[in-house]
Every structure is written in C-alpha cells, then in structure tokens.
Amino acid sequence: MVASIASSWPLISRSRLMVWRKLRLRKEREKSGLILIEGLRSVGEAIACAQKVEAILVADDHDGLAAASRLGLGRGAANPEFQSPPILRVARQEFEQMTDTVHSSGLAAVVAWRPLTWEAFAVRQARRILYCDRMNDPGNLGTLIRTAAGLGLDGVLISPESVEVTNPKVVRATAGAVFRLPIVSAVDVEQVGSWAGRQKFTIFLADVAHQSDPAPIPAPAKWILTIGGETHGLDPAWERLSCRRIGIKMSRGIESFNAGVAGALLMDRLMAGRDG
Numbered sequence: 001m002v003a004s005i006a007s008s009w010p011l012i013s014r015s016r017l018m019v020w021r022k023l024r025l026r027k028e029r030e031k032s033g034l035i036l037i038e039g040l041r042s043v044g045e046a047i048a049c050a051q052k053v054e055a056i057l058v059a060d061d062h063d064g065l066a067a068a069s070r071l072g073l074g075r076g077a078a079n080p081e082f083q084s085p086p087i088l089r090v091a092r093q094e095f096e097q098m099t100d101t102v103h104s105s106g107l108a109a110v111v112a113w114r115p116l117t118w119e120a121f122a123v124r125q126a127r128r129i130l131y132c133d134r135m136n137d138p139g140n141l142g143t144l145i146r147t148a149a150g151l152g153l154d155g156v157l158i159s160p161e162s163v164e165v166t167n168p169k170v171v172r173a174t175a176g177a178v179f180r181l182p183i184v185s186a187v188d189v190e191q192v193g194s195w196a197g198r199q200k201f202t203i204f205l206a207d208v209a210h211q212s213d214p215a216p217i218p219a220p221a222k223w224i225l226t227i228g229g230e231t232h233g234l235d236p237a238w239e240r241l242s243c244r245r246i247g248i249k250m251s252r253g254i255e256s257f258n259a260g261v262a263g264a265l266l267m268d269r270l271m272a273g274r275d276g
Helices: 002-006 012-025 026-032 040-048 062-071 092-098 118-124 140-150 168-175 189-198 236-240 260-272
Strands: 034-038 052-059 087-090 107-112 128-133 155-158 202-206 223-230 244-246
Touching: 012 026, 012 034, 026 034, 034 040, 034 168, 040 052, 040 062, 040 107, 040 168, 052 062, 052 092, 062 087, 062 107, 062 118, 087 092, 087 202, 092 118, 128 140, 128 260, 140 155, 140 168, 140 260, 189 236, 202 260
Parallel strands: 052 087, 128 155, 128 223, 202 223, 202 244
Antiparallel strands: 034 107, 052 107
C-alpha cells in the first residue's frame, strides 16, 4: 500500500538537495536553525513532540519504503497537533550523501531545532540537571542526553569545549531525546557555578577517585551532576567551587566506565536518592 502511495510523493528538487546536504556542516546548522535527523525512532520522536518538520525524506528503495510504512506515512500522523510536512522521495545514492550513516534506514527529516538559550533556561523551574563538561565523544553525549530524558531530569547543560549538540552523530545517539527536554549549549563553569550558588543547587562531580557502593545517593531537591569527558576530564575551574565528588565502585581491576555508562549509573542513583 505504501509503495502505491509513495508514487505520489515528489522527488526532492536539486536545489533542496544541495541546501540540505550542507546541514552536515555546523555553520549551516547554526545559520539555518535546521538539523537533519535520521532513523525511524528520531523521526517518530520529532512527530510525537510536534516539532516543526520542514520535510520527511524517504529513500526511493525497499528499505526507505519499509521505514516509511512502519512510521505510518501516508495514513496520517498519530499526533493530532502535527501538521504533515512534505514527504519527498530521494534516490538512495543522494540520500546517503545527505546523511553520514552507514547502512541507513532510508528515512530522515529536516527539522527546525536549536538548543535553548542560557537566559531562557535559567528562569525555568529546573531541579535536577546534567552538566556535560568537555564531552568530545558524540556517542557519549548523545547517550547522556537520552538517559537524562529517560530518567526524568529537567535539563542538560553542555560546556563550550564539548562536541556541538546538533552534530548528526550526537542527535542520532539521542534517538530523538533532544526533543524531550531542555538542552543548552556553550554554558561555562563560571555561569553554572554562579547560578547554582544563587539558586541553592548542590553540585555533584563524577570522579573516578571517589568510589562508593551501588546504592541510592542521598540528594537534595535541587542538584547538578557534572560528568567530564574521557579525554580531558573535568574543568579545573570546579576546584574553586563548592562541590561534592561521587563515583562508582569498580571490580576486577577495571579502572572506570566510559562517560555515558558512568553518567547513566550516577543519574539513576541520584534520582533514586532524591528528597523531593
């Protein structure tokens, strides 16, 4: 059925192809406010969250049509607030030039999305926050964002030295979670520390030297968990602030988990031990 419906979807124009192919570049994403997301789950999350979707792109082959069928394209969207965007067919070779995924599902979307500004986030009633400090690995950053959303945190802050959050590999690793919670880019330690002090947050620093048993961590109602990247670790500026160091007890001679796993475990323990 989808194959017959798909015959009515227009082929992508050469001009759109050229413009959207440039979304692999950071400067183009920042200038346009658009990102290209790839995969059934990510596109489905954009629709479920009523994001502004400029177009849905379907590779003109079996895999692309199968993904479109699983998403229900051509039968109307499940979210009544979602205004169906254009659905465009794309030749497989051109589709792969737009995305950076090996063996892509053949389904993508161009979505209007930017990180929240610090000024807008600072006035929100956030209580449980993740701060990603000098996080260079896109897979780890995406995993941490996805975990924060899944565990019910109120937002994610990202340091200026971290990989850029609209990087396609980061967005793909979030599996659409970028649309589920506030995310702020380029927030430095001084901004966070000053604001946290005024707002009475407790700052927890993940530290491999501070190991503890796998039990809920007693936590106040308002806290920030800081996870450092594996290459550069935590910013030395944290030493000038009042912080609590926490960690994970390791066994069998293993030194540490990667940042994504460690952050997930510590977020879960803090959420389990919160007072309010």
